[in-house]
Amino acid sequence: xxxxxxxxxxxxxxxxxxxxxxxxxxxxxxxxxxxxxxxxxxxxxxxxxxxxxxxxxxxxxxxxxxxxxxxxxxxxxxxxxxxxxxxxxxxxxxxxxxxxxxxxxxxxxxxxxxxxxxxxxxxxxxxxxxxxxxxxxxxxxxxxxxxxxxxxxxxxxxxxxxxxxxxxxxxxxxxxxxxxxxxxxxxxxxxxxxxxxxxxxxxxxxxxxxxxxxxxxxxxxxxxxxxxxxxxxxxxxxxxxxxxxxxxxxxxxxxxxxxxxxxxxxxxxxxxxxxxxxxxxxxxxxxxxxxxxxxxxxxxxxxxxxxxxxxxxxxxxxxxxxxxxxxxxxxxxxxxxxxxxxxxxxxxxxxxxxxxxxxxxxxxxxxxxxxxxxxxxxxxxxxxxxxxxxxxxxxxxxxxxxxxxxxxxxxxxxxxxxxxxxxxxxxxxxxxxxxxxxxxxxxxxxxxxxxxxxxxxxxxxxxxxxxxxxxxxxxxxxxxxxxxxxxxxxxxxxxxxxxxxxxxxxxx
Numbered sequence: 001x002x003x004x005x006x007x008x009x010x011x012x013x014x015x016x017x018x019x020x021x022x023x024x025x026x027x028x029x030x031x032x033x034x035x036x037x038x039x040x041x042x043x044x045x046x047x048x049x050x051x052x053x054x055x056x057x058x059x060x061x062x063x064x065x066x067x068x069x070x071x072x073x074x075x076x077x078x079x080x081x082x083x084x085x086x087x088x089x090x091x092x093x094x095x096x097x098x099x100x101x102x103x104x105x106x107x108x109x110x111x112x113x114x115x116x117x118x119x120x121x122x123x124x125x126x127x128x129x130x131x132x133x134x135x136x137x138x139x140x141x142x143x144x145x146x147x148x149x150x151x152x153x154x155x156x157x158x159x160x161x162x163x164x165x166x167x168x169x170x171x172x173x174x175x176x177x178x179x180x181x182x183x184x185x186x187x188x189x190x191x192x193x194x195x196x197x198x199x200x201x202x203x204x205x206x207x208x209x210x211x212x213x214x215x216x217x218x219x220x221x222x223x224x225x226x227x228x229x230x231x232x233x234x235x236x237x238x239x240x241x242x243x244x245x246x247x248x249x250x251x252x253x254x255x256x257x258x259x260x261x262x263x264x265x266x267x268x269x270x271x272x273x274x275x276x277x278x279x280x281x282x283x284x285x286x287x288x289x290x291x292x293x294x295x296x297x298x299x300x301x302x303x304x305x306x307x308x309x310x311x312x313x314x315x316x317x318x319x320x321x322x323x324x325x326x327x328x329x330x331x332x333x334x335x336x337x338x339x340x341x342x343x344x345x346x347x348x349x350x351x352x353x354x355x356x357x358x359x360x361x362x363x364x365x366x367x368x369x370x371x372x373x374x375x376x377x378x379x380x381x382x383x384x385x386x387x388x389x390x391x392x393x394x395x396x397x398x399x400x401x402x403x404x405x406x407x408x409x410x411x412x413x414x415x416x417x418x419x420x421x422x423x424x425x426x427x428x429x430x431x432x433x434x435x436x437x438x439x440x441x442x443x444x445x446x447x448x449x450x451x452x453x454x455x456x457x458x459x460x461x462x463x464x465x466x467x468x469x470x471x472x473x474x475x476x477x478x479x480x481x482x483x484x485x486x487x488x489x490x491x492x493x494x495x496x497x498x499x500x501x502x503x504x505x506x507x508x
Contacts, residue, residue: 006368012214016042019336020220021173026357028180029066043188053166054263054276054347057159074500076172078279079164081261083135089267097451100135102158115463125472131479139262143489163276192231200331219338228334235325243321250285250315254308258493270406279502292406323385328377390419398452430456
């Protein structure tokens with residue numbers, strides 16, 4: 001039942017880091033002008049998980065909505081451009097493909113381009129599907145130019161994200177939030193008090209003895225979920241049977257070459273390694289399953305596969321893939337790691353923070369919290385997590401590797417019915433399941449399917465719309481146009497130096 005209507009006048013955010021300060025920044029800009037006070041509690045004595053972040057294009061629109069200048073943000077966070085993710089050794093050892101942030105080719109007569117490519121490829125009249133993706137060709141050439149607003153231009157068919165230092169991003173957003181009226185309270189929380197009648201969180205108590213109340217709390221306390229789990233016991237859906245990696249070791253290194261405009265994920269014997277090039281260093285990490293490799297062995301694999309001298313000592317993280325059963329319970333909304341974690345394979349962590357914030361802003365309970373708002377929020381966020389989960393599982397399950405116990409497990413493990421349905425439809429005739437809600441669009445699924453050798457047996461009959469004698473020239477013209485367009489662009493490094501160079505004084 002709905003609680004008695006109580007207007008939201010005080011918001012308290014528990015925890016800083018990327019999740020806390022993204023929440024604070026958005027609420028300070030979009031909700032505080034309505035007369036709401038916002039306090040963020042964090043302790044300098046408690047470290048954050050941030051080890052450098054690769055993002056998805058949605059972060060650009062989050063920043064734009066808050067009025068953040070792109071060049072200023074990129075300088076402050078040592079950011080580089082990200083056009084996609086390269087996957088090495090996932091389908092087979094030696095394989096490589098890029099998941100791009102943009103379309104493959106262009107649709108003709110309402111028929112998806114990849115259907116024409118399937119037809120042409122079977123007839124020997126097409127090259128790699130990668131050659132028909134502008135962001136892939138840009139990535140391979142290490143070039144970049146911003147997208148065009150002209151839908152007739154080939155430069156309009158892609159988007160981009162950032163590779164940035166997450167710690168510096170949190171620092172940047174802290175300054176932004178405080179300038180917009182957010183009050184930061186230093187201190188460690190030692191107790192959580194609940195209202196005896198409603199069961200809501202009423203106050204949190206600090207080590208100093210101070211108590212801070214709130215009408216609505218945001219739990220950004222990380223994996224421990226201080227409020228959502230520690231106090232409210234919202235429950236957790238464990239997905240480690242289908243996403244078995246449960247550890248990561250992170251280690252930045254010095255940069256020895258100009259940064260490339262994409263993230264790299266290289267599969268190893270019991271997991272995979274990330275490489276995220278920033279302006280001042282390279283972020284590296286090895287994500288693995290402790291059932292198949294020890295922490296020391298995982299660290300050795302990472303150290304043997306970084307580009308330059310290490311910057312510091314390896315940092316180890318433990319996690320359990322899954323999500324809270326309720327991400328909004330009573331008067332607490334979990335954001336970030338306190339809400340769930342699906343591992344960093346497709347750079348979804350910051351997106352899921354953003355999705356929670358966006359959905360909460362749309363459902364913000366100005367006049368009081370209602371069950372309908374909570375239910376809708378939880379339904380939408382459950383869908384977000386489940387659809388990201390399926391996409392991540394696809395990477396592991398769609399492999400032909402049988403060279404280690406880890407790959408044998410993920411290749412043969414039972415998968416969700418929702419993913420099996422998607423894979424079966426694509427294998428039949430290249431159908432990509434479409435949803436109204438869901439993070440990854442057609443090009444993302446196509447890239448992983450084809451990149452990991454999930455090839456349709458047939459193509460759609462409507463792909464016969466282009467006459468046989470025109471099919472080859474159509475493919476050649478498109479590939480040539482993309483190549484000429486990319487050749488005319490500046491290098492990624494030159495673009496950064498011209499538009500958003502980050503000075504050495506910002507190095508972390």
